[in-house]
Amino acid sequence: MISPDIFYVEDDQDFAFILEHAMKEVREDLTLSVVEDGRDAIRSLEKFVENKNKPKLILLDLNLPGLSGLDILKRIKEIPYLRFTPVILFSTSDDPTDVKASYEFGANAYITKPSGYNNLVTCIRSMHEFWFNQNRTIN
Template identity: 65%
Template sequence: MKIPDIFYVEDDVDYAFFMQSAIQEVRETLNLTIVEDGSEALTRLQSFADSKVKPKLILLDLNLPGLSGLDLLKFIRDIPYLKSIPVILFSTSDNPEDVKASIEFGANAYLTKPDGYDNLVKCVHSLHDFWFNQHLRLN
């Protein structure tokens, strides 16, 4: 099993494609795994825990088929092996209640998906700089 640097749960295949392109533009060597369904993501996350491997960062869409991003976040935070992985909710919603719930359930951050590809690339640059260059260097 190849360990992803970023495990991304996103049901919009077009947005997932743009994210894949943006990540490759920011850093070609980053390994991105995309899962389209909350239930499938749960299975993959459990297999990471069972295999004692983990991604460096998890991005979760809020509204997913199967299980929601919040449900997945609860699962991640309840599994000792996975709970230290930074999790970012990455959604089109900018509803303050969604942001509040995400933080209360243990998200490290909540980002509203940017409009346009150039803004997505800038967002991925910022994510990469903080979570891979700054944050992980401290651990």
């Protein structure tokens, strides 16, 4: 299993498709892996660990079938190999309770999904600039 640049857990296939196209506008060679279910996400993350590779960034939707984004976040932070991989909660919710819980469980950022394609491209461009170009990691 080759590690993608971005591992995205999103149950809305249409939104994931649109995000992938927006991402390609930002940088054509970025790779994205999408899983739709929380339990499948955990299995994929375990395979990353087993194969000693990992994504550069993990995006999690909050409300997912199987396990929630917060459940996945908690699990990621328990896995030493993945603990320092940046994790962003990427949700339609802007409820302060969701934001607070995400940070309490170790999210590196919480971003409310923008409306409109151009706003999504701008959001992805900002994420890419910060997490891939400016942020320094220990991974």
